Amino acid sequence: MCEHVAFIVSGVIRVAKIGENGKEVNLYRVCRGESCVLTISSVLSHSPFPATAIVEEDAEAIIVPKDTFTTMMATNTQLQTFVYDMMMNRFMAMMQMIEHIVFEKMDKRLIEFLLDRCKINKTNMIEMTHEHIAIELGTAREVVSRILKQLEREGYVQLARGKIKIVDKERLCDKFATM
Structure with missing residues (x-):
């Protein structure tokens, strides 16, 4: 389970899923001004982080403890909007990736x-x-x-x-x- 949420100030973090057989697939990248939606999901749902985060470019981040983040999500509508928009964008990108994998040669x-x-x-x-x-x-x-x-x-x-x-x-x- 994630204990913190990171908001990226600079750099790039690649989020990937690694199968039991060692095969790896990139899910998305987290860049400046973003946060990892799987981390946020893990914090809010109290569930394990289902992927691996890899630093691609040296990164700086603002780290928010999970309790602070949970309280902020419950009270700050700007943060709620930011998180929901980010999740929707990631969801749409994942749908596009699935379309590419399934429907394109x-x-x-x-x-x-x-x-x-x-x-x-x-x-x-x-x-x-x-x-x-x-x-x-x-x-x-x-x-x-x-x-x-x-x-x-x-x-x-x-x-x-x-x-x-x-x-x-x-x-x-x-x-x-x-x-």
Whole structure:
């Protein structure tokens, strides 16, 4: 059970579920100005924290003891609204993630991930292992490696250890649009 609620001031915390077999799937990230909805749920329901929190970028947080947080939730409508909005946003994001996993083919999801990373990083070079990508997408490393190898054979990407270079971003966008 969680004893505190953390409100992130800076940094990034990744929240993941790790199965008994060691497979890991990312649920969401907690960034500046946010708190972990699973922590809040654990505190409010007096139940165990059902995931693992991993610091991705050095983080600073305001730590609120569970008793103080519970009292604040009962009396502070601004905090209630903040928490409910945050929970709704996480719920909607989780629904979208489930839709992607269930209804979209993995090659399309991987291409979308690569294009998003290019946009976020403002470069065509993605420095990330196949294992890390697999965790992000909730699949096996072998699946990611097989699809990336196919994309390399087709001339969309170049692969190197821990790096993926998008060779022809426009063609890759076109491929994504027709999937």
